[in-house]
Amino acid sequence: MQGRATGTGGMLRRVIPSTAPVLFVSNGTAEDLIGARLAGLLTRRVRYSPLVGEGRAYAALSDATRVGRVLRLPSGGFPFGSLDNLRADLRAGLVGESLGQWTDATRGASETGTVVVVGDAYALMVGTVAARMRRLPLVHVQPLLSAHYLDGLGLRGALRELNALGANRPMPYELRLARGADAVFVRDAATERYYRQRGVAARFAGSFAMDVLSVPERDLRLPAGRPVLALLPGSRDDHRESLPLMLRAAALLPEVTPVVAWPHIWDAVTLPGGWTLEHHGDAEAMARGEGTSVTLVRRAFGAVARAADIAIGTSGTANEQLAGLGVPVISFATRGPQYTAGFARRQGRLLGASLSVVGASAPELAAQVRALLGDPSRQARAALAGLTRIGPAGALPVIAAEIERLALSPLAPHSKGTRR
Template identity: 30%
Template sequence: MKLLCLSNGHGEDAIAVRILQRLQQHPNAPKLAALPIVGEGQAYTDLGIPIIAPTRKMPSGGFIYMDGRHFWRDIRSGLLQLLWWQFRAVQGWKQQGGSVLAVGDIVPLLFAWLSGSPYAFVGTAKSEYYLRDETGPLVRKSRMQRWEGWSGSDYLPWERWLMSRKRCKAVFPRDKLTTETLLKWSIPAFDMGNPMMDDLESETAKVAFYAGDAEKQEQERSLVITLLPGSRAPEAYANWQQIVQAVTGVMDAFARKGVLFLGAIAPTLSLDSLRETLEAQGWSWQSPQQSESHLPISDPTASVFTQRKCTLILTQRAFADCLQQGDFAIAMAGTATEQFVGLGKPAISIPGKGPQFTPAFAEAQTRLLGPSLILVEQPAEVAKTIQSLLRDPDRLQMIAENGLLRMGKPGAAQRIADCLIEKLLA
């Protein structure tokens, strides 16, 4: 058995790798190969999975939410030639008798269909939650927004056509609501959950003991806020500027309590620029000898900064710790924001300038994640939003339930892998 995995983006690569890891561990493990249509596919290389065609990092970083300017920058960087090479490689896969797993949006799905091989699809980009929730259609503000979903689903007719072909053996939507909708068109859709929620266990998670003074301890502990600037440079550095402005407002609002900020920084980013921004805002770096004894995360190499009663930690190794320990997130990211919300916690977003985290992306993400994601216009509004949420325990409970509903339970990658063995690779 041979399986080629197609994906188109950093987040999609990460989801694909989770599934492929489970396939590698299966008693009847297929021979795996990969083709990242966008980016260089480092996640596959780290897993020892060969890449079958040339790859290149494009200026836009992906196909979703691009405007014409970013698209033409990709064209000038050789996008069309790259796609031709990749298309030829995918066609050659059929001659080897292999199957295809597409992860992402219509681009890898179309490649999978064009390959002529049996295929399956993990749909990461679309969800019915963009259009409706369990109670009915969402209120849309503009005429263009009201046109979205004109065909009865967030997936357009030509996407549904690709998913309903005989060679398409399985489709794995990102949530139950989308699965139920696709089944209306006789698409082989399976509700297996969302692999984004896998592998998020924290190495420093604390066991909860219900002591007599537990309520007092909870009131006295520092508020923990996770900072998610995104993973793409240089956009993430611009996002960090806005996040640090919001951090200053939070410090002012909780001056008496103290706050712990956990910056979850992608390994692809340089910390130098982030440190410069912090120091310009009055943060003081602590030497490892000063901070090592009380680091609350599992990363001895983390950079620790202090200001007033607050501590800010930058880490590129303890991503799960940052998600698990945070009470709130200031988030200008894609996948990381969804993962934080999936843990039942509220995230607060500020629109950026793109190319990914634009106002349009941020608005769409609030529809996808519902009440768990609060969009504010300016960094100064973040502190007031946190204060409002802390005064409303009923709203926090609703957010906790909503996160689980929209993102699903852990274990999706294993469930998808088992289904692929049965439906696609048998």
């Protein structure tokens, strides 16, 4: 059923059918997961336009339809993480295919009642065009920017991270777009204050990262009596470099129980030289080498996260989730595509004392694990920093209720492109 236009004070607005689906526009693995969890709380059908990858998280929903083309980027969605990332993505058709996605999203909005953007300024631009051309309500969920990224950055730091300028702070055009949205939700209280000081009526309703953290999927059957060391190589290709180093560090720590939260297929496991991998079914494997055995588990991140006493991670969201549980996290930079030196610095500013960034060597990692485990006061500071900076869960039900309200509310007329 098509919506029709009615006039109010000489302005046209669209009357939306009460059964119209919601269009989600998101651009990244974590963003897709947040969007899919949010969509699962709605009472209406869902369309989704993933701007990076296939949006597999949405595919698990029973009544979700993908619209538009699929853009597979070698960088995994981090074209500005490094010059190599950008070159590879440009060769993969970044510009042409991205422009096509704008058209796809606008067409996808034609039968929907609300547009929900989960992502950064680029996703917000795409979603804003789709919403405005179809005169639809617009909700922006911004899970990436944090005012904490500016903590101690300074001019020198900003110049060193010019490629991440828009990731460290919202650009003026993003703030302007956000002012035109019907609702804006941000990731922490500090960012809510930052946005409000700049004229955006943003809300912090809880941590998106903690909202999508799964409950323990199963009993890991880990031996008692030793601290559990969670190894988090992440969902990006950084794992090819970081997992072998994590395993070598674990071999230097006989006093802990290491377990890898593995998000890929077993064939993707990269081992240090001389190590072997034994499959124990589809969900568990054992890596052996240097006198050590390390368990790898699939589809059990929630169980690993809640069992951990300390973690080594080269991941974005997973590191934040462990910190949000009060678990100290140790990290090191890789050659990318995601967890580069710049990314590690930025995450260090975000997580404060809950994250320790060290050199990429097994002895340094092992030494840092021992130092943390042997210092209860430092563990307490790390736990407090993670709990306060990430914050509690609870945002997604609030956002879902706001989407339902907007989907049933008459759309106010536009004024110079800004919704009042």
